[in-house]
Amino acid sequence: xILSLDLGSEIPIYQQIxxxxxxxxxxxxxxxxxxxxxxxxLAGDLGINFHTVNKAYDLLRREGLLLLTRKSGAVVRxxxxxxxxxxxxxEEWAGRLRTLLAEAAAQGLDGPTVLAAxxxxxxxxxxxxxxxxxxxxxx
Amino acid sequence: xILSLDLGSEIPIYQQIxxxxxxxxxxxxxxxxxxxxxxxxLAGDLGINFHTVNKAYDLLRREGLLLLTRKSGAVVRxxxxxxxxxxxxxEEWAGRLRTLLAEAAAQGLDGPTVLAAxxxxxxxxxxxxxxxxxxxxxx
DNA sequence: CAGCTGTTCTATAAGTAATAGAGCAGCTAG
DNA sequence: CTAGCTGCTCTATTACTTATAGAACAGCTG
Numbered sequence: 375x376i377l378s379l380d381l382g383s384e385i386p387i388y389q390q391i392x393x394x395x396x397x398x399x400x401x402x403x404x405x406x407x408x409x410x411x412x413x414x415x416l417a418g419d420l421g422i423n424f425h426t427v428n429k430a431y432d433l434l435r436r437e438g439l440l441l442l443t444r445k446s447g448a449v450v451r452x453x454x455x456x457x458x459x460x461x462x463x464x465e466e467w468a469g470r471l472r473t474l475l476a477e478a479a480a481q482g483l484d485g486p487t488v489l490a491a492x493x494x495x496x497x498x499x500x501x502x503x504x505x506x507x508x509x510x511x512x513x
Numbered sequence: 514x515i516l517s518l519d520l521g522s523e524i525p526i527y528q529q530i531x532x533x534x535x536x537x538x539x540x541x542x543x544x545x546x547x548x549x550x551x552x553x554x555l556a557g558d559l560g561i562n563f564h565t566v567n568k569a570y571d572l573l574r575r576e577g578l579l580l581l582t583r584k585s586g587a588v589v590r591x592x593x594x595x596x597x598x599x600x601x602x603x604e605e606w607a608g609r610l611r612t613l614l615a616e617a618a619a620q621g622l623d624g625p626t627v628l629a630a631x632x633x634x635x636x637x638x639x640x641x642x643x644x645x646x647x648x649x650x651x652x
Numbered sequence: 653c654a655g656c657t658g659t660t661c662t663a664t665a666a667g668t669a670a671t672a673g674a675g676c677a678g679c680t681a682g
Numbered sequence: 683c684t685a686g687c688t689g690c691t692c693t694a695t696t697a698c699t700t701a702t703a704g705a706a707c708a709g710c711t712g
Contacts, residue, residue, distance in 0.1 A: 483603070680685100682685085
């Protein structure tokens with residue numbers, strides 16, 4: 375997968391990394407078991423400090439998406455078929471969804487437009503993973 | 514409207530205020546022209562510094578939701594019927610939506626569940642502004 | 653005038669983000 | 683066994699953000 379950073383953004387670098395890994399897992403681009411570059415290597419490729427990459431990986435580990443070991447490096451732990459998320463996630467996530475959708479509504483986007491954007495985005499994820507959906511083989 | 518703050522949250526206070534005003538505008542609880550408490554009064558009610566409230570109001574003004582004048586105080590400028598948002602908003606918002614929905618998908622929430630949450634939330638907003646009260650409790 | 657309003661300035665303390673360097677423990681290929 | 687990789691941890695510095703606080707100014711209002 376290819377990571378692109380915007381160093382001039384107000385979004386912290388470690389969060390840009392985290393967000394792009396999350397999207398890659400959602401689309402199926404990163405399946406369960408996929409290996410990510412090491413912290414030092416990715417930092418070198420991106421031209422940033424390895425502590426910053428370490429922070430992003432550590433955040434992904436705490437979210438349950440990455441498994442970090444000394445022998446295998448960084449490996450994707452979950453994918454969209456791994457079953458329900460950990461306790462409390464759905465409620466916290468629904469709260470953030472409410473804020474984000476409220477922002478669009480307050481700015482004048484009407485309901486159908488907002489829901490169409492949601493549907494298109496979610497279907498875009500599934501298109502990326504249903505290619506090998508019949509296999510279902512969890513490695 | 515009633516503002517509730519969580520001082521122990523990792524979310525900045527000024528952003529909690531902003532988020533709750535945004536939701537109130539989306540639901541119609543705060544219609545165009547509604548007056549908000551002054552910075553000093555709201556700060557006193559919440560037990561926080563008025564500079565923090567000022568920051569939240571200033572953010573809402575930059576987002577086009579509030580109109581701040583010395584004579585009228587803080588007044589809601591937009592509501593869901595004010596027409597399309599300002600240029601560039603939709604694209605930036607769609608990017609954040611993608612990240613948020615990807616997070617749910619990566620954690621194992623399936624597409625229909627995610628879209629159901631979106632629909633329920635958006636309909637909850639519209640129930641607050643249209644004549645038809647649907648009582649769509651999100652629980 | 654007295655008392656509100658938003659607004660702007662300085663200032664401080666605490667936390668976060670990103671940088672940097674050094675080192676340790678565990679695994680693996682040569 | 684050695685060399686080199688891995689995640690991981692520690693200290694440290696710089697810059698920015700968050701939240702606090704006090705003071706003052708300009709405009710409107712009763």
